[in-house]
Amino acid sequence: MRHLPMHPQGWAGRAFGVLMERLNRPAYAAAAHLLAPREDEHFLEIGFGTGGLVARLLSANPTVRVAGVDPTSTMVRVASTRREVASASHRADLREGRDAPLPWPDAHFHGAAALHSFQFWPDPAASVAEIARVLVPGGRLVLILRDHGKRPPAWLPNDVSRSGDEVRAARNLLAASGFRVRLEAPVGSSAVLFAIAGEPPPLDGDRSTVPPGAIQEHSR
Numbered sequence: 001m002r003h004l005p006m007h008p009q010g011w012a013g014r015a016f017g018v019l020m021e022r023l024n025r026p027a028y029a030a031a032a033h034l035l036a037p038r039e040d041e042h043f044l045e046i047g048f049g050t051g052g053l054v055a056r057l058l059s060a061n062p063t064v065r066v067a068g069v070d071p072t073s074t075m076v077r078v079a080s081t082r083r084e085v086a087s088a089s090h091r092a093d094l095r096e097g098r099d100a101p102l103p104w105p106d107a108h109f110h111g112a113a114a115l116h117s118f119q120f121w122p123d124p125a126a127s128v129a130e131i132a133r134v135l136v137p138g139g140r141l142v143l144i145l146r147d148h149g150k151r152p153p154a155w156l157p158n159d160v161s162r163s164g165d166e167v168r169a170a171r172n173l174l175a176a177s178g179f180r181v182r183l184e185a186p187v188g189s190s191a192v193l194f195a196i197a198g199e200p201p202p203l204d205g206d207r208s209t210v211p212p213g214a215i216q217e218h219s220r
């Protein structure tokens with residue numbers, strides 16, 4: 001039962017989803033406001049649950065597309081069959097999957113969000129790097145972090161969330177992947193991080209990354 005938020009499966013997961021959606025409405029509103037969807041933009045949500053944010057983004061603009069991953073088959077079904085998503089299914093791509101690796105090419109999305117799902121990512125540095133990869137330079141990211149107080153549950157798979165200083169550590173992770181990060185006003189007791197993706201790192205073999213001596217070596 002304690003793992004229901006991480007894996008809302010079956011009838012208990014559906015019931016939990018109804019409650020979760022009711023409680024998380026302010027978070028969906030805050031995330032949609034920060035992502036500010038514009039004409040023809042493409043968004044990603046990691047751990048979309050019942051699809052509350054997906055529905056909002058799809059409804060915000062009739063040209064916006066939304067993709068997402070969630071590992072719980074019950075949530076994929078619930079989110080995909082909700083009215084706002086089913087009626088815009090040609091613009092929605094909701095898949096059963098996890099935070100990493102993400103099954104989309106580089107620079108594919110204009111924005112991404114993860115609401116109360118970061119805590120379940122087993123390798124958060126790798127996942128944040130994946131998000132940076134799939135965002136265009138300048139792409140927006142909203143991360144809403146559940147408040148664990150001073151004693152985070154020991155069973156959480158994410159060591160950053162277990163650290164007792166999740167917000168600071170998550171900010172550092174984002175900065176290490178080239179994001180510029182801002183702490184927004186909280187939603188209830190949840191911290192809200194808004195981040196802008198930087199330029200991707202140069203490719204291996206790019207001359208600008210090779211020391212001058214090595215270039216001479218190759219041209220000999």
Ligand SMILES: C[S@@+](CC[C@H](N)C(=O)[O-])C[C@H]1O[C@@H](n2cnc3c(N)ncnc32)[C@H](O)[C@@H]1O
Nearest residue numbers: 005006024047048049072098099115116117120
């Ligand atoms: C507490 S719910 C939040 C759902 C939704 N974001 C919301 O705010 O209503 C957490 C969600 O994260 C999903 N989840 C769990 N582990 C995940 C992982 N490794 N990658 C992506 N999503 C995950 C769960 O299936 C669940 O739907």
